[in-house]
Structures are given as structure tokens and as C-alpha cells.
Amino acid sequence: MSERDDDIKEAVRDHYAKAARAAESCCGPIGAANDLIGRTLYGEDATEVLPEGALAASLGCGNPTPLADLQPGQIVLDLGSGGGIDVLLSARRVAPSGKAYGLDMTPEMLELARRNQAEAQVENAEFLEGTMEAIPLPEGAIDVIISNCVVNLSADKPAVFGETFRVLKPGGRLALSDIVLRRHLSDPVGAAMGLWTGCVAGALLENDYVDQLEVAGFEQIGIEPVHVFDRADITQMAEDLQLSGDLPAALDVDATVDELDGAVMSAFVRARKPQ
DSSP states (O other): OOHHHHHHHHHHHHHHHHHHHHHHTTOOOOOHHHHHHTOOOOOHHHHTTSOHHHHHTOOOSSOHHHHHTOOTTOEEEEETOTTSHHHHHHHHHHTTTOEEEEEESOHHHHHHHHHHHHHHTOOSEEEEEOBTTBOSSOTTOEEEEEEESOGGGOSOHHHHHHHHHHHEEEEEEEEEEEEEESSOOOHHHHHOHHHHHTTSTTOEEHHHHHHHHHHHTOEEEEEEEEEEOOHHHHHHHHHHHHHTTOSOTTSOHHHHHHHHTTTEEEEEEEEEOOO
16 A cells, blocks of 8 residues: 555544544534535435434435345445445345444544444444455455445445455345546546545446446446536536645645546445346
């Protein structure tokens, strides 16, 4: 792993540790970049059974659990599980004989998720500390892998896709909510750490996403756009990143807004490991 990759990993870990502490103190998610991209799609039938702490720490870009079409008895893994909202919902869907794992590299998020699990009285879930580039589970252990706006945060996406392929059973599925780019970003924008932790700079181009999944061995790959972020969305994100000090002082904000207008979308990503 390069020094730049290490810097990205530490910045992401620090950002989401702060988010966990903010949720724990009832302040809700931090940073409006996450508020913007984290407009989740959870109905009342889901949220009424979850602790407030799980909802406050939800920083995703969609609701991957309906996308996953989970069935009782399945084993599911959530990459970057955060406060545990998708793990707890998945555990209910696969109960009584199935199980849901949550994987996160941030100790503060894991602590919050375990408290939420205890409060929700969900027994068929387990939260693991680790990274999605080195998943601490054996080969062929998982039926379905979900993730909510996390894959874009990795600096080594081929490793992520290789690991997800390894731990899936033959015929197992990916069902991800993620941020996807519709066109290339310039080097200054791609290097802005605040846009990495804000889920933008690290996102893959749509064609590259498909290509990397194919290289890892996946088939039946599909990317379904959910929301394309327009100028108003990007302007709000930029203003809040400026307030939080997460944009480099030398970055031309107006030019960055122009560049990102229409270039970023949230999407559902599906793929399957061959039988």
C-alpha cells in the first residue's frame, strides 16, 4: 500500500470515528457532505424497529437491503457497517436460521453498532473489525454482500472486489449502494481529501466499475442510477466542506462545482459470482 493510500485510509477512519462520536452524543451525522449523499431511503416499517443511534450514524447513499432480496437462512455481510442499520435490518430478514455480519475498520463505529444491536435485541448478527481489502472470513462463507456508500472510500478497489469474490459462495451476489462517476475528475479535485471522505473523489467511473468487477470474476453486472447530483447538490456540499475545513485552501471552489455538476451519481450495483 502506498503512502497516499495510507493517508486516505487514515482520513476515512478519522472522519467516521468523528461521525460515530457525533451520533453517540445525539448530534447526528457530521458534515453536510455526508448529509447530502447520506439521504437514505428507509421507510417507517424499517426505521421503527431500529435504535435512534443506528439511524443517526447512517451515512449511506441508499438502502441496499431490498436490493439484496435477502431470504431466511442466508448469510449476509455488510462492508463498512457503521452504526449497524443495514446489518440489523438484514439480520431480521434472514432470521431465524440466517446470520448477518458487519465489517468496519473504525473501533468507534463498532462500539456504537454493538450497543445498537443490544438495544434492538438482535441475536443473529456479529460485528467484525477489519477492512474490506482483507475480509476476516473464510472462502465461500457468504451468500450476499451488501454495502452502503463505502466501496468508493477504498484506495484499493481491485483488492475489495477480489476479497468479495473470495468470500462469496458460488452463485453468491453483490448488492451495493455506491457513488459512481459519470466522467473523469481533474487531478486537483481527485486529490482533495475532503472529497474522498465525502464519497466523491474515490468513486469509480461507471465503465471502470464494471471492468474491475469483471476482472475479479463477477458476471451479470448491472449499475442502476438512483440520483444524479446537480449544481445545487454540489454547491451545498462545497459550502459545508469549506465550513468544516475539509477542502484545500488552494482549490478553486467555483471551478470544482462546475466540474462536479452532473458528474456524480448514487447507484445500485449488482453482480454475481458464477456457480
